[in-house]
Amino acid sequence: MLSFICDVNLIIMNCLIVDDHEIARDTLIRLLKIDTSLKLIAACENAAEVYKNLAAHKVDLLFLDIEMPGVSGIELVKGLGEKRPLIIFVTSKKDYALEAFDLNVVDFITKPITPDRFLKAVNKAHEVYNLSNLFMGNSYDEFVFIRDAGVIRRIKMEDINYFEAQGDYVKIYMDEKLHAVHSSLKSIENKLPVKSFVRVHRSFIVNIGKIDSVEGNTLILHKRFVPVSDAYKASLNKRMQIL
Amino acid sequence: MEPYSYQTIDLSYLKELSMGDTGYELEMAEKFVELVSDEMIQLAAYLEGGDIEALKRLVHKMRSTIYLMGLRPKLIIAIEAIEYEKLAAEQLKFHVDAILTVCRKAKEEVLLFLDKTR
Numbered sequence: 001m002l003s004f005i006c007d008v009n010l011i012i013m014n015c016l017i018v019d020d021h022e023i024a025r026d027t028l029i030r031l032l033k034i035d036t037s038l039k040l041i042a043a044c045e046n047a048a049e050v051y052k053n054l055a056a057h058k059v060d061l062l063f064l065d066i067e068m069p070g071v072s073g074i075e076l077v078k079g080l081g082e083k084r085p086l087i088i089f090v091t092s093k094k095d096y097a098l099e100a101f102d103l104n105v106v107d108f109i110t111k112p113i114t115p116d117r118f119l120k121a122v123n124k125a126h127e128v129y130n131l132s133n134l135f136m137g138n139s140y141d142e143f144v145f146i147r148d149a150g151v152i153r154r155i156k157m158e159d160i161n162y163f164e165a166q167g168d169y170v171k172i173y174m175d176e177k178l179h180a181v182h183s184s185l186k187s188i189e190n191k192l193p194v195k196s197f198v199r200v201h202r203s204f205i206v207n208i209g210k211i212d213s214v215e216g217n218t219l220i221l222h223k224r225f226v227p228v229s230d231a232y233k234a235s236l237n238k239r240m241q242i243l
Numbered sequence: 244m245e246p247y248s249y250q251t252i253d254l255s256y257l258k259e260l261s262m263g264d265t266g267y268e269l270e271m272a273e274k275f276v277e278l279v280s281d282e283m284i285q286l287a288a289y290l291e292g293g294d295i296e297a298l299k300r301l302v303h304k305m306r307s308t309i310y311l312m313g314l315r316p317k318l319i320i321a322i323e324a325i326e327y328e329k330l331a332a333e334q335l336k337f338h339v340d341a342i343l344t345v346c347r348k349a350k351e352e353v354l355l356f357l358d359k360t361r
Binding site for chain 2: 019020021022023024026027030031067069092093111112114115
């Protein structure tokens with residue numbers, strides 16, 4: 001019997017504030033105090049301080065200015081790689097919005113930041129964070145919990161056809177439904193029951209029991225095509241027990 | 244007693260952040276006076292020295308100072324002209340002067356606010 005207790009409001013997120021202006025940092029420090037689920041690790045002035053804090057602490061969320069001397073906020077995010085914290089961009093200009101959202105950040109807020117707008121961004125961060133933790137925290141063979149439009153849903157492992165990595169998210173394909181979780185494919189792979197799931201490509205993990213057919217380097221699962229890369233072909237063939 | 248009415252600064256944003264915490268208002272007002280004084284000196288120096296790129300970066304950075312005291316409506320045209328437009332020397336000076344004038348008045352009023360609140 002599975003049991004799961006989740007009070008999303010009690011999950012504490014460790015935060016870094018990054019801005020080269022003292023008043024901007026102080027404003028964010030003030031706003032952080034509104035939400036008791038946010039714990040300030042440090043307020044950084046530049047990228048070097050960010051790297052130092054990321055190396056020393058577990059950081060879940062960055063409030064990051066974009067225009068800073070030296071390394072910009074966007075360059076900083078690009079350099080952090082897959083295991084980066086969640087990002088909320090905080091900037092004075094809207095010019096960077098498109099580029100910022102391409103980096104799969106949680107939100108993009110413009111100064112001056114009102115408490116309402118700040119809380120809205122933080123709630124979004126909580127949703128993404130909880131969703132990611134929910135998935136990561138349950139290495140059950142039968143079920144996984146995900147957050148879907150504000151509701152925590154249990155989905156059966158056997159209903160999952162395959163996973164596809166897209167940026168900072170992993171899409172979960174089922175027969176009629178599609179979900180997305182903020183995570184890396186590698187992290188999800190580590191939590192999946194090995195008897196049912198196999199990596200077939202850098203960006204895909206499939207449920208072996210859901211493979212309808214194999215045509216060359218392509219799998220067909222519920223009328224969808226999934227590529228198989230040469231690097232994973234041998235291990236897939238081994239797992240498929242072809243007669 | 245009616246709250247004092249200022250001509251240049253608008254304290255609504257600071258009040259929204261402080262949520263009634265006068266200590267915070269004083270702390271940020273003091274910080275504003277300190278930072279805006281330095282930034283005005285730098286701004287004038289960059290204009291004088293013709294260092295346009297540094298001037299643009301500073302104007303961008305000053306947004307946080309300016310927004311704190313509700314000066315955005317008074318200065319957004321000057322800020323955006325400096326940041327986005329290719330201005331002739333005279334136009335640039337015009338916009339920098341506008342920023343300096345508003346900031347100077349704002350500083351005086353914030354000092355008055357500090358005086359009345361302490």
